[in-house]
Amino acid sequence: MANASGETEVRVVAQRARTASRALALATRAEKDTALLAMAEDLEAATDAVLAANAEDVSRAEAAGTPTNILDRLRLSPDRVSGMAQGLREVAGLPDPVGEVVRGSTLANGLELRQVRVPFGVVGMIYEARPNVTADAAGICLKSGNAVLLRGSSSARSSNAAIVDVLRRAAERTGLDPDVVQLVPGDGHDSVKELMRARGLVDVLVPRGGAGLIRSVVEESTVPVIETGVGNCHVYVDGAADLDRALAIVLNAKTQRTSVCNAAESLLVHAAVADAFLPTVVPALQEAGVTIHGDESFAAYDGVVPATDEDWDREYLSFDISAAVVPDLEAAIEHVHRHSSGHSDAIVTADQGAARRFVAAVDSAVVLVNASTRFTDGSEFGFGAEIGISTQKLHARGPMGLPEMTSTKYVVTGDGHTR
């Protein structure tokens, strides 16, 4: 929708964010932390209102026949609201990335050069179902000095509106411009499209959600995008693997939580240990409730479904795994190279040379040796907060914490220097 002057609502909101971002970029850590703590306090105080709004979303979703697992992600509880508040407090406790001097030197001519972290300015978040992302993203963006435009799923619109309302009031009561946190108006794809074309007003877009959402943002956006999250993660059990460790890692990577991007989706086993490992791993996975989509070697076992060509590229996000026997390490690397989404891929091996070769050759955001893919996570990495896991190579790769939500600026100081 456009107003009288031809500006769309989205651009009006983005322009307000741009204005608010200029003051926020200069806010001190103390000012930002005060706002974050106020947001946490107010969110807990407003638990009833947030839950009431959430109940509207849930009953609308139920009426629309939404599957249970999506309903679970949508539904808030007093504990989940406390969890959001706790997340904001934790972000307040993290160091401020803004102002960090990344690099510095004095040049031969006496010019002083510093490369300093600065906020991007305005960050657009496009995300699905879970309303707690609203508070998480707002907190991380605020701490990193960025105004944020939040475009959640329309199924969570009442919850998101209630949460943002609380966050804006809290920002304002501590002296910040409330427009540092805004919802993107409009429910349809048109408003997402406007956001993606708001180059110059929005500095970065971060889509979080399914593969389809991310692909459409990457293809349509003229605003620079940080791609997150699709994970077709592999565990490769090498010929020199300790098979007990391998079993523990495969089970953990596949079954500890299946709906997340760092869960394993594909198992590769070196031919030299196939006879020793398959009789253990196949029943162990099956007992844990996993359906194995296997190549010929795996399909020889009871209950294993023969894999189709598509299986090797699938991110199941469920109790399913594709599985194949490979002749050697190089074949495993080649398989990963062809099918991995570049998120997280692991090797289990006791052979230092094999580990070194796998780490060097596999081109993924995170390469793990003798560890579960489930460790690819901002909080496991000690970053304290995570806006998502980047699977692209530009700017940020892997779990993104506060520093990844900043740019840099060079400051050059002289006393009348000319060339």
Add this chain to the structure above:
Amino acid sequence: MANASGETEVRVVAQRARTASRALALATRAEKDTALLAMAEDLEAATDAVLAANAEDVSRAEAAGTPTNILDRLRLSPDRVSGMAQGLREVAGLPDPVGEVVRGSTLANGLELRQVRVPFGVVGMIYEARPNVTADAAGICLKSGNAVLLRGSSSARSSNAAIVDVLRRAAERTGLDPDVVQLVPGDGHDSVKELMRARGLVDVLVPRGGAGLIRSVVEESTVPVIETGVGNCHVYVDGAADLDRALAIVLNAKTQRTSVCNAAESLLVHAAVADAFLPTVVPALQEAGVTIHGDESFAAYDGVVPATDEDWDREYLSFDISAAVVPDLEAAIEHVHRHSSGHSDAIVTADQGAARRFVAAVDSAVVLVNASTRFTDGSEFGFGAEIGISTQKLHARGPMGLPEMTSTKYVVTGDGHTR
């Protein structure tokens, strides 16, 4: 053009680059430097062939009535060929960014975490006129472990083909896959378009050239882009400026070289020093051959052309400058905020508070205090080689050297760790 299997020529070439990039990513520094030095040697040995090819481009351009300044950029000489060779030798002398550990820690559970620099993979360069960019870009990409697809201007096609032919043979004779350096086939916009849509095959595109080229790449590309180079750079002479220094900086920033992106295009003067400074700076600029496009205060002087609204946004790249008197520091910041291209903006002041405020508030890749905007340059910054100057906020901002041509990868090492 598509071949029998429906693959376009550009995608075939990109696929070859992708294959070549895998081995190059693992090449040692010694292997890469040997290739760079061979390229330098072979380029000098092939001077006659390169100049003959260049003569074809020049005579075609002359016949087409190309302006003299463009012809000058297109024309090679024995010295320019030596310059390219020298550039390759200098890149060989720089440290290898690949393998640098950017960050590392041991987590509480004993997992070892390292963030390591790795090549992007395949870099696409789209650039205009100057054939020496061909050798520069190939050298920087090779050293940073990236295969490069070069799409130069069609006016330089014979020169570029001759240079690339030499570079490929040199790569091959030192044991590298020659496909680490390739020209993008085809002259028309279609081949550029193919390159921009080769997401998955090409990791990053770097357009270098005029504003029109860069805008079209940014808008049409689904491959991530690093935007370079448009510079509407400001020099702000503060109320507390040393006016002798201010004069030297303004003259240097505007006139030392006008065709480059770090040249000043706009002068702002604090009202408090206007009466003292304008009578000096106006004739000094005019004597240097500069046409001033001034606001009312400047236009009161002989020979000053009244500025139009468009002047404040123009990157002249010529002996022209826009000039205005501003009431105070905040008005200067506001003007820069509205009109700067975010490349390089300078303040001249003896007031520490004014410098600090300008540095904090101006949102540009490089902010200079008491120094000419001409210092925004990879070689001036001590980076040794420069692929361009990024004016975007994602990934790299300001002059880009070798480290900016890399991504990172996390390597996580455990001994059977599960969550």
